[in-house]
Amino acid sequence: MSRVCLPLKNVHGGTTSELPIMARIAVTDGMAPAAVAVLEKAGHEVVLGYIEKSDLLSGALDGFDAIIVRSATKLTADVIEVSQGLSVIGRAGVGVDNIDLEAAGSAGIMVVNAPNASTQSVVELTIGHLLSSVRHIPKSDRSMRQNKWEKKAMKGTELSGKCLGLIGFGRIAQGVANVAKSLGMEIHTYDPYLPPKVAKAQGAYLHKKIDSLFKTCTHISIHCNLTEETHHLVNEKRMKMMPGKKGGIVCGNHIINCARGGIVDEGALLEALEVGTIASAALDVFEIEPVPDSAPLIQHENFHGTPHIGAATLEAQHRVGIDIAQEVITALKGQKPTTLVNSKFL
Ligand code: MLT
Numbered sequence: 088m089s090r091v092c093l094p095l096k097n098v099h100g101g102t103t104s105e106l107p108i109m110a111r112i113a114v115t116d117g118m119a120p121a122a123v124a125v126l127e128k129a130g131h132e133v134v135l136g137y138i139e140k141s142d143l144l145s146g147a148l149d150g151f152d153a154i155i156v157r158s159a160t161k162l163t164a165d166v167i168e169v170s171q172g173l174s175v176i177g178r179a180g181v182g183v184d185n186i187d188l189e190a191a192g193s194a195g196i197m198v199v200n201a202p203n204a205s206t207q208s209v210v211e212l213t214i215g216h217l218l219s220s221v222r223h224i225p226k227s228d229r230s231m232r233q234n235k236w237e238k239k240a241m242k243g244t245e246l247s248g249k250c251l252g253l254i255g256f257g258r259i260a261q262g263v264a265n266v267a268k269s270l271g272m273e274i275h276t277y278d279p280y281l282p283p284k285v286a287k288a289q290g291a292y293l294h295k296k297i298d299s300l301f302k303t304c305t306h307i308s309i310h311c312n313l314t315e316e317t318h319h320l321v322n323e324k325r326m327k328m329m330p331g332k333k334g335g336i337v338c339g340n341h342i343i344n345c346a347r348g349g350i351v352d353e354g355a356l357l358e359a360l361e362v363g364t365i366a367s368a369a370l371d372v373f374e375i376e377p378v379p380d381s382a383p384l385i386q387h388e389n390f391h392g393t394p395h396i397g398a399a400t401l402e403a404q405h406r407v408g409i410d411i412a413q414e415v416i417t418a419l420k421g422q423k424p425t426t427l428v429n430s431k432f433l
Pocket of ligand 1: 157158179182183186205346397398422
């Protein structure tokens with residue numbers, strides 16, 4: 088394939104050097120066929136297939152102008168260091184914790200993501216986990232598969248009238264809040280970066296201190312990034328603060344995490360399930376993914392989990408693919424993409 092050249096450097100600092108318009112793009116963690124078609128229609132060559140870290144370190148990305156990853160491929164500093172031919176990294180999803188942004192910035196590589204496309208899917212999974220927790224849906228199913236009919240043991244509680252605490256109040260949390268409100272829940276949030284008027288407009292009570300959220304809410308759902316500040320933010324001390332009842336109903340305390348592993352201290356969560364401080368926990372994301380076979384948390388009867396499938400719907404993956412394809416095309420044209428993540432280019 089012949090490769091046409093286009094000046095790409097206007098976002099890289101105004102040099103006159105050229106990069107190919109007909110770029111080679113490695114797509115390592117899969118992509119919706121419609122999104123691959125968008126890249127190809129723009130004249131780019133798409134090479135699909137997972138690349139092992141050892142191969143990435145041995146120069147497997149030589150000759151590629153861009154790479155599009157989901158969460159499986161880890162673009163660590165050492166990988167970026169040997170992949171200096173790249174000009175763009177596309178993250179087909181929201182979280183960029185698998186990409187060393189600083190190393191990418193120093194290497195002059197733009198990082199773009201697709202932050203909006205999976206919102207609805209994550210909202211729906213969160214609500215699914217919330218309902219599954221309080222109505223014992225996975226637990227009942229496990230019991231029925233053992234030919235049991237444990238009707239009395241599966242008595243649940245309603246969400247209506249309970250306080251839902253949302254940690255972080257971005258797009259996903261606000262979507263969860265809308266559905267939860269329609270189910271009659273009272274919405275509380277803790278988000279130190281949120282303008283109070285946003286919480287007010289959504290009818291959410293904005294707590295100034297995280298502990299106050301835990302002291303108020305029987306149901307907590309996490310919707311923030313994993314940072315040093317949020318690592319193990321849900322810990323033993325805070326889970327013990329949760330009230331366990333509302334309006335005379337002992338509904339127990341419930342934890343949901345469809346955001347990022349590591350925000351919940353999984354060791355503390357298991358202990359809290361064992362002693363009953365926490366009545367149920369549902370996680371889609373884990374400190375170590377894939378979760379090791381023997382992880383005791385997964386085996387607890389009041390735990391249910393999903394394997395990081397928040398964005399795993401046909402609709403979300405279609406939208407994510409199209410969005411990231413368009414962002415990468417824009418970046419390869421030398422224009423400024425709308426979802427630039429690394430501060431060097433902002
Ligand atoms: C995301 O950050 O977009 C989601 O966690 C989904 C994923 O990592 O694939």
